[in-house]
Amino acid sequence: MDFSLLLTQTKTAVDIAKFINNSSDTLDKSEQKLKLAELIEALADIKMETAEIKSLMIKKDEDIIKLRQQLHLKDNMEYEAPYYWSIDGKNDKDGPFCQKCYDVDKQLIRLQKVGSNDLWSCHNCSGKFKGKNYRAPSRTINHQFF
Numbered sequence: 001m002d003f004s005l006l007l008t009q010t011k012t013a014v015d016i017a018k019f020i021n022n023s024s025d026t027l028d029k030s031e032q033k034l035k036l037a038e039l040i041e042a043l044a045d046i047k048m049e050t051a052e053i054k055s056l057m058i059k060k061d062e063d064i065i066k067l068r069q070q071l072h073l074k075d076n077m078e079y080e081a082p083y084y085w086s087i088d089g090k091n092d093k094d095g096p097f098c099q100k101c102y103d104v105d106k107q108l109i110r111l112q113k114v115g116s117n118d119l120w121s122c123h124n125c126s127g128k129f130k131g132k133n134y135r136a137p138s139r140t141i142n143h144q145f146f
Contacts, residue, residue, distance in 0.1 A: 006049045013042035070106070077102065082129040083111060083120065098122040099129070 016039040020032065027035070078087045083096035086108070101109040101124050111120035111129060118131035 002049070003053075006046065006053070009042055009045045009049060013039055013046060016042060073108070082131070084108075096120060096129070096131075098125060098127055100125050100127050 016035055020027070020035045020039065073086075076087050077097075078085050079099070080096075083099050084102050085093050085095040086097065087093055096111045098107075098109040098111055101107045101122060107124065109122055109124040111122055113119070114121050114128075117135060117137070118133040120129040120131060121127070122129070
């Protein structure tokens with residue numbers, strides 16, 4: 001993508017069109033055809049360069065959207081050991097999300113609750129997380145005598 005090339009090609013096309021227009025009476029048919037072919041070639045070059053610029057602009061727009069989303073995500077993530085929460089507004093809390101997956105790969109992987117004891121599991125990295133209300137299961141010893 002070269003804007004100066006596009007401007008040069010456009011100027012060339014305009015100059016050829018002006019030349020054809022201003023000297024249509026003095027040019028013979030072969031000269032007119034040659035100049036017309038040059039004009040068509042210059043316009044085709046302009047069209048190709050414009051298409052490339054449009055494609056690059058679309059890619060840049062997609063990159064900008066992606067970066068804005070990443071920035072929004074970063075601004076709204078809150079670490080509460082041992083996992084992350086997404087905070088949207090003052091009281092809207094979503095999650096929890098895996099600390100390892102977010103810190104290492106910037107992936108928001110929702111943790112899955114295991115049982116009812118505030119134990120969480122990540123299906124992506126197989127991490128296990130104990131929440132602040134976790135209590136280790138009690139072990140009862142069964143003394144049976146025969």
